[in-house]
Amino acid sequence: MSFSAVQAALSGLRSCQEDIGTSMDMVIDVAMDLVESNETEHSSSLGTLQAKILEYAELDREINCFSNIVEQFNSEVSQQSPEALFSLSDRVKEQFDAKMASLSDAELHNHQKVVAFKEGVGSALQPENGEAEDNQDEDIALTQRYVNFTCPLTQGDMENPMKNKVCNHYYDEGAILAMIKARHKQHKKFRCPVVGCENINVTQADLVPDLLLKRRIQKRNASQV
Structure with a gap:
């Protein structure tokens, strides 16, 4: 093991996070398309999509947590002898397990893209819930809301x-x-x-x-x- 190998591994994880973010955006787009299609039976599909985006949020959280811990230990070990690297893996695993055990699934709902999913779908569903009487009223309401x-x-x-x-x-x-x-x-x-x-x-x-x-x-x- 070497510092360069650790940095390469971290770079790979960050790339994975970018892919996860792209996948979450795709889930959001599918959900918005589904809502805008005005299909009467879409609640089940939306529930499946929400479950999927929460899975991605969990993966993103795990990678972020693991990367932060590795970077912290890597910084500490770099100031010590090369032999200290041999204990890095066990130390990272121990702290990672402890950190993940302290987190709750409820926190995943605060992930930025999960919040975006819920607010986007919720806003798009408003006309179906009777909050806009017709398309004209909806356009007026949105114009007032966003101004420009x-x-x-x-x-x-x-x-x-x-x-x-x-x-x-x-x-x-x-x-x-x-x-x-x-x-x-x-x-x-x-x-x-x-x-x-x-x-x-x-x-x-x-x-x-x-x-x-x-x-x-x-x-x-x-x-x-």
Whole structure:
């Protein structure tokens, strides 16, 4: 075993996480297509899709937990003699098992993409639940809710809109994450860029993808081609 081998293994795990994220996005897209198809019997299929996305969330959590533990121990061992590497595997396994035992399945429902799945499907189902009397009322309600498709940071149309659960404002994913990262590097809080908003500490944990808004933007763009 060597430090380079450990780093290569971690890189492989991170690649797996990217694949898991892509798979979760595919599950979400299928769920949204199913809801928008207006099929009367889709509750069973939606339940299956939710179970699948929770499975992916669990895998993502396990990889994240394992990688963090390995990186922590790897940093400690790198300051010691090479012989210390031989005990790394047992130490990682022990702490990983302890950490996973302390986690609950209920926490998986807080995974960002699981939250996006539930909110996206829930929002798309609202007309079926009688919250909009007809398509015209729905369009009016959505127009009032979203105002426009413009990101307050880029002043351009959003591609991947993110909703702030604290103040209910929207930003494009790339722009908001870049700004949060930049401010954190300066050890400063990031204030919501929407004029008049009193939210002075926007964090990545506050953000969730808005799938319904994203699909409306995509449909609007497609109709303009």
